[in-house]
Amino acid sequence: MPSLLTFSETVSRPAFWGLVACLFTVHIAISRVRGWYRLRHIKGPWSAAWTDLWLISKTRQGSLFEDLGDVCKQYGSIARIAPNYIVCGDAEEVRRMWGVRSQFDRAPWYKGFRLDPPRDCTLSMRGGDVHAMLRSKLAPGYSGKDVEGLHESIDAGIARFITLIEDKYLSTTTKYRPVDFARKAQYMTLDIISKIAFGESFGFMDRDEDLYDYISTVESSIPMMQMVALIPWLINLLQSFFCKALMPSERDAVGLGPIMAIAKRVVGQRYIPNAVDRKDMLGSFVRHGLGQQEAEGESLVQIIAGSDTTATVLRTVMVHVVTNPTIYMRLQAEIDSAVAGQLVSTPITDLKAKELPLLQACIKEGFRMWPPISGIMPRISDRDAVICGIRIPAGTNVAWSARAVMRSESVFGIDADVFLPDRWLRANENQRQVMENTIDLCFGQGRWGCLGRPIACIELNKMIVELLRRFDFSVINMERPIRNSFFGVLIQSELNMRISRRDDLT
Template sequence: MRGAWITLACLLGAYVAFSRFRAWRRLAHIPGPKIAGFTDLWLIYKTWRGSLFEDLGEVCKRHGPLARIAPNHVVCGDPREVRRLWAVRSQFDRAPWYKGFRLDPPNDCTLSMCDADIHTALRAKLAPGYGGKDIVGLHEHIDEGIARFVKLLEDKYLSTPDQVVSVDFSRKVQYMTLDIISKIAFGEAFGFMDNDADFFRYIKTTEDTIPMMQMFALVPWLVDILQGPLGKSMMPTERDAFGLGPIMATAKRVVAERFGEKKVDKPDMLGSFVRHGLDQREAEAESLVQIIAGSDTTATALRTIMTHVMTNLDVYRRLQAEIDQGIAEGRISTPITDAEARKLPYLQGCIKEGFRIWPPITGVMPRISDEDATVCGVHIPAGTNVAWSAHAALRDREVFGADADFYRPDRWVRATEEEYRLMDNSVDLCFGSGRWGCLGRPVATIELNKMVPELLRRFDFAALNTERPIVNKFHGVLIQQDLVVQITKRA
């Protein structure tokens, strides 16, 4: 009997070794960390540790623009190639990794949909709303949210010459973006700023959940189990008092008003979705997507811009001077309009550098093709996951210059038209691209164009943790904490 067990164990061991060897050999022509050729654990570990952004950049620096990062994953760090892979007519589609982001398995939403045709049809129903043309009051909702935020800071968090009041700006900023996006999505703000608290632990829950989701997404069989009947009991529901639950409950309630016999039609984002043919379940899911995809990302971009502005005196002075001068010359209204902000070159440079240095989404976002392909001049067999390295692509020295590792808004101000276009094409990748690109980009752009000037025209900011102004964790989504600042009112 014992002999039979030993034989079985040996056979199993030989099978595992042989299948690992076969998987390794398939992409053996692509360099990369040695261990990554045999196991997914390298990639999973980096995701869990929160260093994925830097580590993938390091891999591309060491092994070239195309490197292997798992038995069936390669990473591309050349921004021009990434753009080609993500283009509308590319042979690559979303890889099964995206299924890990289903909000209501087995149903898909825009974030998780891999089938290109179904996705395109869904996107056509969403695009008019996201584009803003169908929505009345989009700019006003954003202005109201910023004004509420200004009031919160003025009421509770101003430092004076007699006393420093420290405030964790990273949290407060997210209260603002959550209230703004909920107003846009549901017509009612959640009230984070009124409560001045993460009052149903939404932020804490998402910060805890994101690293898990990003790790699980790398293991498709685990995703299948978690999204099957067994795992579904662990998924959030609208009955939960904390985390995503209250947001799901709001989505259900608000969406229900738009369907049925007494349905109401409003000129808002949800109204646009419904008018363009979303059914009730889809409308609930896509409203949730707005909150999940559109609050933390914008908050991260704002935190990153403010952190770099606050910690670089030259940048700070020049940005504030551009805003002050615009106000003095009557080129900036109260509140600033999106069109006015677009005409401020240094502000635009500050915003673009923010996306470039620490992009809010740095996950692998792999694409897959059912035919063989060539990427960076290297043969890629069909069925290989091709990820991107945001770090390598957004700090490419050929595109951004020898100081690509540094935050320098001037590179945008001084660039020739051709240089600007090349840099812009690369920074655009922060929002995805082509048929899968971010639908909320116009909304996020308006928000940032307004938020930065509205804050810097009224207040001065100073980072108080001078040793480490902010804590960044790159788990595929950038999680930021502890941007502790002092805020003073400007004369």
């Protein structure tokens, strides 16, 4: 007679759990070996072939910019950095991959940058028609054509910054008033971008403090966001209904929450019946058919994407110029002679600033040395692809190394690691074009290219001229002039400076 014993009666409890553990281990081992086998033809750090820990730990340490550059140096332009991630350090191939007609799309990693999950914004949205449609509604506003008073908002912000320095941070021979330029620069860019985005400045410069602890909260959450983005199941969990309470909300007293509340209030006023059609950025979004919730999200994007990025380039240019006496003197002389020849207004116009060759070369070097966004920005394709002559199986995440690209000796010369604006001045037309194409990648490319680029460039052109024509700057700590942490976006602090009025010996 066949046994009617159940499975649990024939197998003891410990043996059962032992079997489960064994099957689980075998399953993990098989999936690891399969993962390794898929990309076995791509070299990289040994552990990266088997686990994500190499990539996650480098992200956590804030050293990914250097580490990915080192990996590309050691293993070539394509290297493996995790079981399903490779990195590309070749500028032309990155351009091709990010280009308009590329077979690649943004990878699921971007989900990690949703500001109000599960809703997407331009920063988190993958390609396709929805993204293209959203961009078409935003582009007229971002281009500045549809917006009155864009330059005036920037001018007013810079003027407020100059007043702040003059009132509180000017040193003389009898008064020493050191200032953390890194922090104050971000107050300026936040006030400018909020004026552009919402029609009202946050008032960071007026209060001369980190309002709502916005900067410190955002800076401390960036490393975590970058790590979480690498772990798809964790993103899904954190963005699920159950974890809603952990996400920033307009009810929060600090961090992004209060900024969300401002966005909600200001945007809400534009969508009431018979609302006035204002010729500003938000007005442009409304006129081009952006829905109210989309407009709230995209206003926040401007603050997040458009404040510290611009401040980073300003700081990077300032710290490199101020610590290079020959460049510093020549740049001041270029600005002085334009002022003396009455070629520039106060403040300088964007057009005139573009005519100052050394200034432009310094800004380009600033982008190149420390790109504000140096995160992995992975792309993925549902078909096999070939990059740098190597077959990349469908479904592989392809990151870029900002360092390998921006410090490429074949593009920028053997001294690519040095801040050397003269490389732009002495390059022939062909070389210059190749270098331009490469630093353009600091703003992304194609379908996902930065929409705020014209705004950032106007700000930088004006800020640097207006600061250097008025003030002398000295870095206080030459051992470590600035603190840089590369958490996908570059977080900078402690650029302590002594600022004095030009030619002021009193």
